[in-house]
Amino acid sequence: MARIATNKFLHKAKKSKNDEFYTILSDIERELRHYKKHFKNKVVFCNCDDPRVSNFFHYFSYNFEKLRTKKLITTCYKNQNMDLFSQHDTERAIYLEYEGDKKGNNVPDPEEIGIKQLKGDGDFRSKESIELLRQSDIVVTNPPFSLFREYVSQLMEYDKKFLIIGTWNVITYKEIFPLIKENKLWIGINSNRNFSGFIVPKHYPLDGSEARIDENGNRIVSSNNTCWFTNLDNAKRHEELILYKKFNPEEYPTYDNYDAIEVSKTNDIPIDYEGVMGVPITFMNKYNPEQFEVLGATQRGCHDEVPDTRKYDDYWEVKQNGQKTGSSGGKTNENANLAGNDGKKNYFINKEGMIIQSAYQRIFIRHKRL
Secondary structure (H helix, E strand, O other), rough: OHHHHHHHHHHHHHOOOOOOOOOOOHHHHHHOOOOOOOOOOOOEEEEOOOOOOOOOHHHHHHHHHHHHOOEEEEEEOOOOOOOOOOOOOOOOOEEEEEEOOOOOOOOOOHHHEEEEEEOOOOOOOOOOHHHHOOOEEEEEEOOHHHHHHHHHHHHOOOEEEEEEEEEEEHHHHOHHHHHHHOOOEEEEEHHHOOOOOOOOOOOOOOOOOEEEEEEOOEEOOOOOEEEEOOOOHHHHHHHHOOOOOOOOOOOOOOOOOEEEEEEOOOHHHOOOOOEEEEOOHHHHHHHOOOOOOEEEEEOOOOOOOOOOHOOHHHHHHEOOOOOOOOOOOOOOOOOOOOOOOOOOOEEEOOOOOOOOEEEEOOOEEEEEEO
16 A cells, blocks of 8 residues: 555544644654744744644754743643653643753653643633743644634634644635635645654554655654645745746636646646636645735635535536446535546536536636736
8 A cells, every 4th residue: 555545544544533743853853953943032832732742842942042932832632651652541631841951961851841731632722821821932742633624713713823744635624714815824845755753652553665664663663744834924825936937728728617627747737827726726735925915715615615516416526437426326425535546637527518617626826026
């Protein structure tokens, strides 16, 4: 099995609310080095971590003076034991505060870390955690995948800066996509194969060819469906996407129910087309808000942004040979497979058998400067 098998495993874990994925330190270092200026004189809050073993706590505490951070706060969900994968069944949760090196050795010694008990369970939605959130400037963590919508909603409610990890699929969530469209949230620097993977408990199966056990005995599950989400500015966000192709109607067909052209690859966006273009969601990894305007998206609750695309429940999903896909019972829905067993693309067709368009999701964009 290849990496795709690991992605299915992560989706299954998400549905069962089994969110024990812990971020590898090298992945944290690789991303956060692009945001050093943002942490100066700021209170950083990691509210989904066991602070005594969290790599987020490790990064910020050991780089506290270098980043010139004001304070570091991390909360722990019902975990008194120094065990990365506790069962969260102890009576009290804790939170840690660190305000920098006092001994002059540039190391966060145990006596320099304030350990305090919480009355509740330490959940990010609890009153105590929210009060700590109010005191904070920037939130950096790997939140539970199954609660990603609720987690981001809280960050928006309290107007916080953040740098968090999520799956690529959340881009088209009806709660997340409007934030991307309004430039309140965007993709970070590293995504997909730039992630080394996640540390998982011992009972997790090592599915996929890229699942492994590292030199410390940790079980690592890799995924090509993970990225950073943030509202912190970075240089990548302002990089110009270099385009070279020019529009011709034969190469860029139009949709049957929406006035836009189909662009199957981000690099094939025509440089001279003034109208609306449907591009893959991976375009968001190259999105420059000064160069393009995001108008809407298809599927998964985003039809309100582009009402004319509300068609997916009215068509059958089939392979190129006309055979209906089995995963969705022949009817389209947000969980339907988008590639057949033969590796060929699937298409939506109407009852008369006319091919409508590829079943892959699309983001609708337009050039700003044209």
